[in-house]
Amino acid sequence: MSHNYLSSREKTVAMWLEQLPDEILLIICSYLTPFHVIEIFNNLNARLNCTISLYRQNLDLRCLNLRQFYFICEMIRSSFGENVHSITLSNAAPAVRQLILFRKQIESFTNILPNLEQLTLIDHYDDELDLYLPLVSILRNLKKLIINFIKAKNETILCSFITQMLADNFIYFDHIPKRRRRDILTLEKLSFTGTGYLKLTHIYNETITHLTIEIENTDDLIVIFTGFDALQYLDANLKQLTALTSNHYHSLYNQRKIQCSSLIKFRFQARWQPEVLSFNQFTSILSMMPNLQNFSCTLQSAKNQEELVNSDYINKDKWQNLCAEFHDLSNLDCSIKCSLNSTNTSETNFVQIIATISRTFDRSISIRLYYHNENNNTMKHVSTVELDIQELRNMTGRQLADKITHSQEITLYSDFLVDDSKLFSTFPESLCFRDHIIFSRIRSLDLLGEFSNMNNIFLISFVEQLIHRCPNLQSIGFFLYWVENMTDLVLDFLRPLKNDLKQIKRCYLYTEGDIDEKFISELAHLLPSLNLLSVKVDWYCITSDIVDLCIVNIKNLIHLEVVLEDIPDYLDEDYVDRMKMEKEIESLAMTRDIQEWLKQNTLLGKLSPKRLFRAEKSGNDLKIWL
Secondary structure: OHHHHHHHHHHHHHHHHHHOOHHHHHHHHHOOOHHHHHHHHOOOOHHHHHHOHHHHHEEEOOOOOHHHHHHHHHHHHHHHHHHOOEEEEEOOOOOOOHHHHHHHHOOOHHHHOOOOOEEEEEOOOHHHHHHHOOHHHHOOOOOEEEEEOOOOOOHHHHHHHHHHHHOOOEEEEOOEEEEOOHHHOOOOEEEEEOOOOEOOOOOOEOOOOEEEEEEOOHHHHHHHHHHEOOOOEEEEEEEEEOOOOHHHHHHHHHHOOOOOOOOOEEEEEEEEOOOOOOHHHHHHHHOOOOOOOEEEEEEEEEEEHHHHOOOHHHOHHHHHHHHHHOOOOOEEEEEEEEEOOOOOOOEEEEEEEEEEEOOOOOOOEEEEEEEOOOOOOOOOOOOEEEEEHHHHOOOOHHHHHHHHOOOOEEEEEEOOOOOOOOOOOOOOHHHOOOOOOOOOOOOEEEEEEOOOOOOOHHHHHHHHHHHHHOOOOOEEEEEEOOOOOHHHHHHHHHHHHHHHOOOOOEEEEEOOOOOOHHHHHHHHHHOOOOOEEEEEEOOOOOHHHHHHHHHHHOOOOOEEEEEEOOOOOOOOOHHHHHHHHHHHHHHHHHHHOHHHHHHHHOHHHHOOOOOOOEEEEEOOEEEEEO
16 A cells, blocks of 8 residues: 555656646756756656757766766767757866767767757867867768867967868868868857967868967968958957068969958957057058958057057057948957056056947047056956965055956965964955955965965955855865975864855865875865865875775765875885885886776775776876766
């Protein structure tokens, strides 16, 4: 009877769930991760498959652990591969080497993912680019390809790969180019970021309409203008905006007029020397885009404001004449950046040129120059800002907000030991931020240098205020030296902040001190959302013990990085010699087969079959993905 009762109750719940309108079901889904939506609702019935169709069509695999990654791959193969329209893959931590694993899991792209329209690859390795190059030609519905490099790459190799990818008259099988019909290719939008500045060779492409790319100079810009017949939107990052090389210009001009008549929106940023590239030469480059409608640029100069003030680039009449030459131009926005003066080399916005062009018959053009003086903005907009803890005390909240508002990473550093409890025993009210200020761009906070005491009112209050104003702060790093008990200092620093650390998912520990059970267990308690831990361990620590402690205590761990310290050469006692030999044997075994070594020597060999892991060892770096 009990069994029948439970079955009846389950049926009632199932019926109740199916009777809910789609709007309520989607609200329920909004409280779940996309992975869990698919895991829970996929293939329950046709109606739910339709309701969660957006989750099945657009897959972002970056935040998945190894088990979840393999599960989604299995679902793509067996359930809804033909419904997938976009996929995002990443090699950036804490994700596993997804790009190479995904190609192994999904071998027949054309059969399993026939309707794929967008592919995003993040932090590509050079050797893995070969795996995806053929897909550009054989995926008949692929319209958008985004490749974002985070780490530095070999620019020569990349240039060759990208040239092949852009040349639409070849298809690649095992690196052997073969001719094929051009009408097969459908790629329309292509984005390369983080590649470094590329030197392009001649390219011809008939399909790409949107291009984002980093290039060396103006000559490469001309290669794009002459090589892309359908290009409408171009976003370029130039190392240097230069005058055209005369030989390059004449050779191209004799073949065909340098003109990109399809281009309607052009945005770029570049360093430039106004004394080398005159305003007339600048205008002649733009004249190669006769149908331009929207133009924006950022020009950065090594000159200072005093030297640029009489330049043609700051002349309203010059910009008025430029706008008059383009009959379809409706928006123009140009920012010029340079140092304030010869003594202050901090780069700042000097002037912004904005053109307002009416669409009436007479096409009236209004040019405005907005100057930025020292009070408005004297800070260079960089992704990383370093703050000396000594100088920080002398700043106001407004000054600090101006300095970090465009930053993604903040580093607090101390150059020398200061053990002045009186100096750091208070937090000045002048350093408080205004109530409405939020720093949404900041992603990470690092502490660097020599800190004798990290549990002081000034440091704790400042970091607490920062965390409250940074909703996207997810990473914290400790790069400390010269103090033996640094792991104790880290815990002393984190304890008062316990209630504010739930958003921290990544922790980097490169310090001296004991990485033991007490430290790891309390760290896991203070950082309950931690899914990535990167830690340097001393030479005398046992690697397998460190791995076990992290697996047992850090419940949400996805990625573990262990940097193994070499035994110092100045130690020559007998027991050190024995330890050196043991470490060398261990290192050899780990290098031969790191997966097998971890199975035999750590708790990873005792995990349930449902919890998978993958590992790599390169030099002294051990990486494990769970």
